[in-house]
Amino acid sequence: MSALVEVKDMCKVYNPGENEVRALDHVNVTINENEFVAIIGHSGSGKSTLMNMLGCLDVPTSGTYLLHDQDVSRMSDDDLSDIRNREIGFIFQGFNLIQNLTALENVELPLIYRGVGKRERTELSRNALTRVGLEKRMSHKPSEMSGGQQQRVAIARAIAQAPPVILADEPTGNLDSGSTKEIMGILKDLHKEGRTVIIITHDNDIAAQAERIIRIKDGQIEADYVQETEIYEE
Template sequence: MGDTEVHALDDVTLKIEEGEFVAIVGPSGSGKSTLMNILGCLDTPTSGKYEFEGRDVSKLNDNELAAIRNLRIGFVFQNFNLLPKLTALENVELPLMYAGKSTAFRINRAKEMLKAVGLSERLHHKPSELSGGQQQRVAIARALSADPPIILADEPTGNLDTRSGHEIMEILKALNKNGKTIILITHDLNIARQAQRNVHIRDGKIVKDEKVGS
């Protein structure tokens, strides 16, 4: 068993166009998280090639990869990944702080993004004072703060009740209509079918790639 080589992804060919809303669907252990990490420039493939906006990711240095993650992709995670001691406003400001933006710009932009997700009245609340759905909306506002063209959402409704999950999906659909490319990772077919395209992955292979939405 020690000599068995396991391929998290095996012979995967995938192209995502600007402005698409794509759901990558599969059960636990299917390889979808590995694919997400590669798409998000969090990992590089051990073989094969990944091009991001026409650039071969394997040829980029750490600073160039960090710039993609900070400015070109907004990440939304199942567990929200908010800093517990910071307010909603301060959490949304963080990417702009790393980008070297001024305090005034950060505050105005963070307020604008929180308003966009319906949380103008919760600016100074900490995560523990917010519901799960509200925390995920803060996470989406944070992902949007640097105005990236791509939102990469990993099981964004996984820890939410049905109503809150529906609200999050409506926000993602609205962002897509406004031009954002949305890549959604999920195990839930009901969630996936709200995207425009479903890429089904199983045992590290893409088994189906279909148009589903309007």
């Protein structure tokens, strides 16, 4: 496997000076293509800041971030936006769906921003919703769906144009145990198909379902190890 993500000596400092906060403190981590990784830490550990860096939602104070051998740590906002559109599918805890749009329209929306033609984006969106088991819910709006179904719409939106990286921030945080199992099953299937899946979580049970666990504490990598158990065991 080749390196997909390379973080080198990364720092993120807020309020530089006497009252500075080091959200990330000289972090080094490499994630290869087709890995299934959980980044775990308590509130304030730095995991959300690291997610923002990996997702090209923010840039570090110092250090570098290579994504597909391209240094994105000093890119402009427009260039970062292009990288996010091409490389990363986001799944958020709060679903981030537009309430007055149908499931199909929610999945299509990012594709409109990417300039995908109507026929192609409709086909991509329908395929993605079918992929997550919502072929009969395409015309439903978020208020007409359960939390688990809404999260599956969010996953369909993330995977519609087959980005190489799936970045999931607490993807099961608002779900019951049944929906949590369904969502984790979908993420595992995406990994089996060759995607790189990175989950940000505070939940040890969720992290235990990944191949590799990276623990972060006080802005530093505390542990980084590969699981010994088979993650696809029932």
